[in-house]
Amino acid sequence: MPALVLLGIFMIYPILWSLWMSFQVGRGMAFSFGGLTNIIRLTQDPVFLRALSNTLIFLAIQVPIMLVLALLFASALNDSKLWGRGFFRTAIFLPCVTSLVAYSVIFKSMFAGDGIINQVLLGLHIVSTPIPWLADPFWAKFVVVAAITWRWTGYNMIFYLAAMQNIDRSIYEAARIDGVPAWARFWYITVPMLKPVILFTAVISTIGTLQLFDEPNLLTQGGPSDSTLTLSMYIYNLSFRFMPSFGYAATVSYVIVVLVAILSYIQFLVARDRRA
Amino acid sequence: MSNPLVLIGRAATYLALSLAAFVSVFPFVWMVIAATNTSPDIIKGKATPGGALFANIGTFLNSVDLPRVLFNSFFIAGVGTALTLLVSSLAGYGFEMFRSRFREKLFGGLLLMLSIPFAALMIPLFVMMANLKLINTYQAIILPTVAWVFIIFYFRQATKAFPHELRDAARIDGLKEWQIFLFVYMPVMRSTYAAATIIVFMMHWNNYLWPLIVLQTNEMFTLTLAVAALSAGYTPDFGLVMVGAIVATLPTLVIFFLLQRRFVEGMLGAVK
Numbered sequence: 001m002p003a004l005v006l007l008g009i010f011m012i013y014p015i016l017w018s019l020w021m022s023f024q025v026g027r028g029m030a031f032s033f034g035g036l037t038n039i040i041r042l043t044q045d046p047v048f049l050r051a052l053s054n055t056l057i058f059l060a061i062q063v064p065i066m067l068v069l070a071l072l073f074a075s076a077l078n079d080s081k082l083w084g085r086g087f088f089r090t091a092i093f094l095p096c097v098t099s100l101v102a103y104s105v106i107f108k109s110m111f112a113g114d115g116i117i118n119q120v121l122l123g124l125h126i127v128s129t130p131i132p133w134l135a136d137p138f139w140a141k142f143v144v145v146a147a148i149t150w151r152w153t154g155y156n157m158i159f160y161l162a163a164m165q166n167i168d169r170s171i172y173e174a175a176r177i178d179g180v181p182a183w184a185r186f187w188y189i190t191v192p193m194l195k196p197v198i199l200f201t202a203v204i205s206t207i208g209t210l211q212l213f214d215e216p217n218l219l220t221q222g223g224p225s226d227s228t229l230t231l232s233m234y235i236y237n238l239s240f241r242f243m244p245s246f247g248y249a250a251t252v253s254y255v256i257v258v259l260v261a262i263l264s265y266i267q268f269l270v271a272r273d274r275r276a
Numbered sequence: 277m278s279n280p281l282v283l284i285g286r287a288a289t290y291l292a293l294s295l296a297a298f299v300s301v302f303p304f305v306w307m308v309i310a311a312t313n314t315s316p317d318i319i320k321g322k323a324t325p326g327g328a329l330f331a332n333i334g335t336f337l338n339s340v341d342l343p344r345v346l347f348n349s350f351f352i353a354g355v356g357t358a359l360t361l362l363v364s365s366l367a368g369y370g371f372e373m374f375r376s377r378f379r380e381k382l383f384g385g386l387l388l389m390l391s392i393p394f395a396a397l398m399i400p401l402f403v404m405m406a407n408l409k410l411i412n413t414y415q416a417i418i419l420p421t422v423a424w425v426f427i428i429f430y431f432r433q434a435t436k437a438f439p440h441e442l443r444d445a446a447r448i449d450g451l452k453e454w455q456i457f458l459f460v461y462m463p464v465m466r467s468t469y470a471a472a473t474i475i476v477f478m479m480h481w482n483n484y485l486w487p488l489i490v491l492q493t494n495e496m497f498t499l500t501l502a503v504a505a506l507s508a509g510y511t512p513d514f515g516l517v518m519v520g521a522i523v524a525t526l527p528t529l530v531i532f533f534l535l536q537r538r539f540v541e542g543m544l545g546a547v548k
Contacts, residue, residue, distance in 0.1 A: 073296060076289050083290075090536070091297035094304065097474070097528040100482045101503045102521035106303045108507065109310060109514045112319045116306065119323075154300065182285060204426075211394060214484050218504060232394075232485075239399050240489060246399050253399075 048252060050226050051234040054141070058230070059209045059263075062145045067201060070153050074160035075190055089161070093154035100151075104218035107147050108134070137227030140220050144228050147215050152208075156201045163197040164190065199267060206263050210256050231256055307525070311518040318514040332515035339516060340502050341494070342523075348414075349499040350527075352487075353480040356418045360476050361469060363422045368431025369461060373443065383432070394485065402489055416490045421480065427472060434468040470538030478528050499524050 076082065077089055095103070110116050111133035118130040133139045167190070175185050191198070213232035220228045231252060238249035310318045313326035336342075371383055401420055402411075410416040438461065446456045462469065484500050491497060497505070503520035506512060532539070 069296075073293065076293055079289075088293045088297050091300050092293075094532075095300050097478060097525075097532045098304075099500060099503070099521070099524035099528065100484055101500045101507070102307070102524045103303065105503070105507045105512075105514070105517045105521050106307050106310075109318050109518075110303065110306060114320055115318075116323055119320075150299065150303070153296075218484075218507070235398070236485070239402075246403075249399060253397075 047226065047229070048234060051229045051231050052255070054226075054228060055210060055212065055230045057141065058145065058148075058212060059206065062148055063202065063205045063209055065145075066149045066153050067156060067198070067205065069149070070156035070201070071160055071191075071194075071198070073153070074157045074164060075186055077157075077161060078164040089157075093158055095151045095153075096155040098151070100214050101218060103147070103151060104215060107143065107150075108219060111143050134220055135224055137224055140224060140228050144216050144219060147219060148209075148212070151215075152205070156205070159197055159201055160194060163194050167193050202267050203264050206267070207260055210259055210263075304525075307518055307521055310514060311522055313515060315512075315514045315516075318518070328515055332519045335513065335516040336519040336523075339506060340520065344495060345497055345499050345502045346523075348496060349481060352414055352417050352483075352498060353477055353527075355414070356421060356480040357473060357477045359418060359422045360424050360427060360480070361472055364424050364427035365431045365462075365465075365469070365472070366457065367423065367428045368433075369435055369457060371428070371432045372435035372438070398486070398489065401486075405490060411490060412492045412496055417483070417487055420486070421483075424476070427476060430472060430475075431468065434465065438464060467538045470535045474528075474532055474535055474539055477531055481528055 073088075073092055077085055079085075082088075112118075113130055113132060113135070115133075117133070118127075121127045122130065131139055133143050171189055172185060175189060180188075211232050212230045213236065216228040216230055217233055217236075235249045235252050238252065239246055306323075309323060309325055311332055312329040313322050314328045314331075317326055317328075371379060397420075405411050405416045410419075442460060442464065443456055446460045451459070482500060483498075484504065487498055487501055488504075491501060494502075499520075503517065503524050506520055507517045
């Protein structure tokens, strides 16, 4: 099993190593054992707390919106009588194949101060002054959320679509004959049948959002004033931008691991509860 | 049959889907339009094609060593995809086909690993690569992604649908295990491979954070890194960056359209 050997070398070893690192203090390559020093430093580090709260805000807003949208689109596209199914499916999936850098540049130019989005909003009289998309802490967060949702909704939709094709048509037929309305068919048949896949996408999206790095780094560089700084960006800054502080960076990494573990566990519990 | 409520529902569905399709596709249209405009026009939100396309292409070719960067990207993504598919599908196949007492425990451990963020591994991996003297090489980019837990998981799920009789028949015919994998399993599972190819190629091609750390000289830069470097700063030349964005997007787009039909089939198999 060569794969397991490779996994061992490139996953398990670094995992153990970074766990050991998280208890080391020192700068650059000089370490000494620091016990709980790093953990204490965490609780007093305003930048860390900022990054943590930003990451959790992204998670709490973006993941539910994206998964609900993906589920609704998938269920609409699953209707075999729908005209233009292939077209809609391809169009909505398309963002997912763009290069990340390409789409951040596109978004950056669209959301520029007097860029196309503001032009359209002004033209339609939705706003009276241009919105400072990337210069305002609130709107910068909004743009990051919009960008991630744009990119990943179609990806999750494909998982749901694939799973829906496996639901027996006759269940829907029976429900229709019994006069069950469309929303109830969706809520009481589709959603429960898709539970394993929904759980899977929820866990994957949670992990992805907690590790969010690329989009904010390219769109806003964490700014303005750290309002879009994420945990992963902070780890990167700690290790490669400022004076290297690997041990502390490793401790911050394990905050993410603990968060993922807790949230995945909660998601599993919720999924099991609904089944009962 | 068609009472007004159903009709309204239908209209709303089409409206929502059209809106979603528009929002999804618009940035691509914008990218192409923007590539024909000058940077100030792009920032002003000019939504009509302009005459600056060739000037932008010219500046782009002057600022990026395109053949070199393209080669780097294609080499890393190509070799990376091939190795990842081979190794990870082999692992997925193994997990499903061979029974052993530790199988489920091992697999559970693998799933746990999926939850460990890359950020946590970044530093140890970097130091490891430094110790192996692999910084700034292709190997450093490719090796850590060859055994990809997500893809192993995906192949294991898909292998559940692979008929065991086929393997047993091949064994009776005297084929060795590696021959079964190569000549029976891989052809049968080609839809699964197609879907995985799109996902894996996309991930390799668009990979940003790890190459950013490991690659340090311009000659080694991938297209993703080169375009990112062009777009850094507060007032990048958007015209030339848009050309870069198009070049960076085209390969994954082409692969997606080529494999699209198989892609949906492959996803179907994996979620069963």
